[in-house]
Amino acid sequence: MGEKKPWDYVxxxxxNPQNNDEGYWIFYGLFKREFKKYDLLxxxxxxxxxxxxxxxxxxxxxxxxxxxxxxYSKIDDKVVSYxxxxxxxxxxxxxxxxxxxxxxxxxxxxxEIDEVSPVILDLIIEAKEIKEKIISSFNQRDIRxxxxxxxxxxxxINEEISDDxxxxxxxxxxxxxxxFVKENGFSLEGFAYFQKYILKSEICDKxx
Numbered sequence: 001m002g003e004k005k006p007w008d009y010v011x012x013x014x015x016n017p018q019n020n021d022e023g024y025w026i027f028y029g030l031f032k033r034e035f036k037k038y039d040l041l042x043x044x045x046x047x048x049x050x051x052x053x054x055x056x057x058x059x060x061x062x063x064x065x066x067x068x069x070x071x072y073s074k075i076d077d078k079v080v081s082y083x084x085x086x087x088x089x090x091x092x093x094x095x096x097x098x099x100x101x102x103x104x105x106x107x108x109x110x111x112e113i114d115e116v117s118p119v120i121l122d123l124i125i126e127a128k129e130i131k132e133k134i135i136s137s138f139n140q141r142d143i144r145x146x147x148x149x150x151x152x153x154x155x156x157i158n159e160e161i162s163d164d165x166x167x168x169x170x171x172x173x174x175x176x177x178x179x180f181v182k183e184n185g186f187s188l189e190g191f192a193y194f195q196k197y198i199l200k201s202e203i204c205d206k207x208x
Contacts, residue, residue, distance in 0.1 A: 027051075041098060045094070059086075096129065127191075129190075
């Protein structure tokens with residue numbers, strides 16, 4: 001028989017959560033690996049507490065440790081991809097909830113918005129999320145290129161470079177940004193808010 005894979009232990013835990021410590025800790029390790037991708041959550045929340053929240057409300061749906069029927073129905077087929085999708089949706093929701101709590105009326109009016117509707121607040125939160133993701137996903141030269149691409153000011157390019165080379169770099173970054181937005185599931189509206197209200201003041205003008 002071959003060596004068991006981590007998800008084999010996780011599935012055993014899902015089916016028998018009260019008698020499978022090894023599967024529990026392996027599952028927590030997988031959760032924590034994804035949790036670390038959300039910088040603000042990692043800095044402000046306890047990963048184990050959030051893992052328990054995920055187990056109770058998503059995986060088991062209650063504190064009686066009875067497996068979510070949808071997950072149980074997929075236990076022999078596609079359960080891993082389903083749990084990963086559920087995990088990312090859970091973390092993304094928690095991330096946005098955290099950002100929402102960080103906002104005050106004064107902070108929102110900085111973006112020249114008079115009325116704070118749920119739709120507008122959601123766009124602002126997404127724009128903040130885009131900011132954090134760009135900072136963690138691109139190096140400083142890339143970010144300078146993004147500033148030049150989206151703001152149209154060459155002052156952000158702090159190096160000697162020919163017009164042709166800069167054009168090529170700009171074209172490559174345009175393609176990368178399209179992929180970035182698609183891969184992370186950001187909306188065009190959220191990205192537009194980011195570009196209009198956040199990019200210049202919170203990223204580009206701080207480059208020095």
